[in-house]
Amino acid sequence: VVNNLDFVINDNEIFGIAGESGCGKTTTALSICHLLPKEGKVESGQILMEGIDYGTLSEEEIMKHRWEDVSIIFQGAMNAFNPVKKVGWQIAEACILHQGMSKEEAWKRAGDLFEMVGIARERVSQYPHEFSGGMKQRAMIAMALACSPKLIIGDEPTTALDVMIQAQILELLEKLRKELNMGMILITHDLSILSETCDKIAVMYAGKIAEMGTVDDIFNHPMHPYTQALLSAVPVPDPDVKMKRIILEGDIPSPANPPSGCKFHTRCKSCMEICKKEQPALCEYEPGHFVACHLYG
Ligand code: SF4
Numbered sequence: 001v002v003n004n005l006d007f008v009i010n011d012n013e014i015f016g017i018a019g020e021s022g023c024g025k026t027t028t029a030l031s032i033c034h035l036l037p038k039e040g041k042v043e044s045g046q047i048l049m050e051g052i053d054y055g056t057l058s059e060e061e062i063m064k065h066r067w068e069d070v071s072i073i074f075q076g077a078m079n080a081f082n083p084v085k086k087v088g089w090q091i092a093e094a095c096i097l098h099q100g101m102s103k104e105e106a107w108k109r110a111g112d113l114f115e116m117v118g119i120a121r122e123r124v125s126q127y128p129h130e131f132s133g134g135m136k137q138r139a140m141i142a143m144a145l146a147c148s149p150k151l152i153i154g155d156e157p158t159t160a161l162d163v164m165i166q167a168q169i170l171e172l173l174e175k176l177r178k179e180l181n182m183g184m185i186l187i188t189h190d191l192s193i194l195s196e197t198c199d200k201i202a203v204m205y206a207g208k209i210a211e212m213g214t215v216d217d218i219f220n221h222p223m224h225p226y227t228q229a230l231l232s233a234v235p236v237p238d239p240d241v242k243m244k245r246i247i248l249e250g251d252i253p254s255p256a257n258p259p260s261g262c263k264f265h266t267r268c269k270s271c272m273e274i275c276k277k278e279q280p281a282l283c284e285y286e287p288g289h290f291v292a293c294h295l296y297g
Pocket of ligand 1: 224225226262263264265266268269270271272275280292293294295
């Protein structure tokens with residue numbers, strides 16, 4: 001489902017992963033956190049967090065690292081909380097379980113976290129149905145921060161929120177990243193979100209990285225035909241700027257039956273004979289700008 005991914009995230013850096021549904025973005029996030037469904041597994045490679053290979057840790061060790069080193073904000077905050085438990089308590093429980101806090105300390109920590117994400121601390125005693133969508137997403141962020149992780153993964157953290165709330169949540173993530181010096185992976189299919197928030201971006205297609213680079217590389221000098229097509233679909237609000245749309249035919253291939261050679265060749269308008277036979281490697285075309293395409297040799 002996901003193959004040959006290779007990337008590095010530094011402290012205080014936001015790494016964006018873009019691509020259409022089914023390209024492997026969420027599978028990548030779940031693999032990092034050891035949260036793949038039981039029929040899934042990481043067959044080879046390493047996931048290193050400050051030198052610790054996550055692949056060699058036991059389930060028990062992972063439980064500790066999962067919240068203290070890396071935590072995840074799932075998509076769909078609307079359904080993420082238990083509706084019959086107080087929101088603050090659900091956060092406090094994580095502190096008790098993973099950090100050995102007493103009940104009092106954990107409640108205080110939940111209140112502190114609420115304040116950190118812009119929710120009045122008195123609301124820790126409220127239930128999920130008393131929160132708006134934006135507040136639930138803020139509370140989800142508070143929960144992800146409960147054990148002060150070094151890396152936080154936001155898997156479509158603003159999906160289903162209206163544009164104003166979306167902007168507030170992104171601003172909050174940006175602020176927390178700076179204050180807490182965390183690394184962050186932001187997964188979304190919305191390129192405009194990535195352009196505003198990320199330092200580096202990887203564009204994924206059918207379980208592989210098609211192109212990776214800085215925001216400037218990806219938005220101003222896209223090289224891979226798939227990146228170019230994705231960017232041509234981003235609406236430009238200036239009526240004087242005429243964008244040529246690149247319409248892709250067909251769907252993303254099934255991971256169970258991927259095409260030979262370049263996985264994008266069935267939809268690529270620049271496809272050559274070699275593309276049908278040989279998979280292009282991800283090569284560094286210029287410093288920090290990687291592309292997997294035979295057009296570049
Ligand atoms: Fe298109 Fe070939 Fe490049 Fe794949 S390798 S993106 S098919 S030109």
